Amino acid sequence: MIKFEKSIIIHRPVEEIWKFLSNVENMPKWDRGVLEAKQTSEGPPGIGSTMQIRRQFLGRQRIAELRVSEYVPNRKMSLQGSLGAITVQTGFTFEPVEGGTRLTQPSEIEIGGWWKWITPILLLMLNRDGGEDMANLKRIMEMPA
Numbered sequence: 001m002i003k004f005e006k007s008i009i010i011h012r013p014v015e016e017i018w019k020f021l022s023n024v025e026n027m028p029k030w031d032r033g034v035l036e037a038k039q040t041s042e043g044p045p046g047i048g049s050t051m052q053i054r055r056q057f058l059g060r061q062r063i064a065e066l067r068v069s070e071y072v073p074n075r076k077m078s079l080q081g082s083l084g085a086i087t088v089q090t091g092f093t094f095e096p097v098e099g100g101t102r103l104t105q106p107s108e109i110e111i112g113g114w115w116k117w118i119t120p121i122l123l124l125m126l127n128r129d130g131g132e133d134m135a136n137l138k139r140i141m142e143m144p145a
Helices: 014-021 024-030 113-142
Strands: 002-010 034-039 050-057 060-072 076-083 086-097 100-111
Touching (some): 014 100, 024 050
16 A cells, blocks of 8 residues: 655635535646546535546556545545556545645555556656646636636
8 A cells, every 4th residue: 555645735715625626527627637527426526426537647548436435525525446456545635724725635545466566656656746736736726816
């Protein structure tokens, strides 16, 4: 099991960041690997909601199926799912701070199959891409309206 965490201060209120991130269809706007994201379950998002993410990964398009495992509006959202032999538990915590929001993304990844052989490369990619995605999110959220 690989664990890592990214955190960033975004100079916007918690409620605005929550509204943007809790809409899965916004994912391609800030996560550069995501080509398409949609909720696949009925009703509003919440615990048990499912989504499908089509992403570019190592030169190929892959489909990830995710399920919301925690959902506390304006506080915490957690997702779990798989992309082939890779399982992931990730999400966001939202913490009000002076002048904005501390957004933290803890992640746990289990790598199976032949992917284990390239774990060090995957870890470098995940750290780099995760940092760039958080910076994209900050840039988008802090743009003047």
